[in-house]
Amino acid sequence: MKKIDVVELYITKRIDVLQRENGEYQIHKKEINELKEVLDVIAKTRTVRCGKTLTKINGFDVDKLIKHTTSYL
Structure with a gap:
């Protein structure tokens, strides 16, 4: 599994709880x-990924967002 899939799964389960x-x-x-x-x-x-490495979306730094989210794990 990719890191982002694991984060998404964790967030979904956390919302349910x-x-x-x-x-x-x-x-x-x-x-x-x-x-x-x-x-x-x-x-x-x-939806934005088109074979390129994505670093920013709407001004958010994706790597920082993922690190911040996974710090809850």
Whole structure:
């Protein structure tokens, strides 16, 4: 598996766990929204890649974003 696939899988599972724990108080709403934004960036990287190494999307440094996201693992 590629690193980005592992990150995407982790984020998806983390969102599922947080949504189950969320309950009616919506205590994890901010974290869930941030994780969904990361998934959006991952989706954009897939659509933008055209055989070249992608380094930036909409001003985001993809390598830094991946390192920041994987630091939660």
